[in-house]
Amino acid sequence: MIVADKSIERPDLDLAQTLAQRAIDGAKEPAQKSQCMDTLARVKFMRGSKEEAIALEQQAVDLAGDNEKDKRQRTLARYKKGELPVADWREGDAPN
Numbered sequence: 404m405i406v407a408d409k410s411i412e413r414p415d416l417d418l419a420q421t422l423a424q425r426a427i428d429g430a431k432e433p434a435q436k437s438q439c440m441d442t443l444a445r446v447k448f449m450r451g452s453k454e455e456a457i458a459l460e461q462q463a464v465d466l467a468g469d470n471e472k473d474k475r476q477r478t479l480a481r482y483k484k485g486e487l488p489v490a491d492w493r494e495g496d497a498p499n
Contacts, residue, residue, distance in 0.1 A: 406445050407490030420446045437466035441475060445490070448482055457482050 406414045423443035430436035440463040448456035460482055464475040481488035 406442070406449055414449075416446055416450055420450075433466040434468040434471065437463045437468070437471060437475065440466065441478060444478075444482065445487075448487060453482065453485065 406416065406419045408414070420443065423439055423446055426439040427436055427443060430439050440459050444456040444459035444463060447453075447459060457479065460475065460479040464472060464479055467475045478488045
């Protein structure tokens with residue numbers, strides 16, 4: 404959420420990238436890994452690495468469970484258009 408929270412004016416993308424990569428490395432389930440790859444793709448996109456973001460998001464789509472696959476595909480389509488998508492949790496899954 405470091406990279407999606409509008410109240411954080413300048414998110415620490417280095418920290419976000421490190422945390423996302425560690426989460427990927429520690430993920431045990433494909434769906435969990437997909438979610439972490441989605442986050443890392445967002446960080447890469449925000450850093451200007453569009454092609455890396457697209458590649459990571461494609462992997463996230465491939466690993467996603469049925470209930471997340473559509474969201475991941477929409478995110479991938481936005482990256483391909485050069486657009487930063489709305490964060491998943493902002494689509495109605497906002498934390499309390």
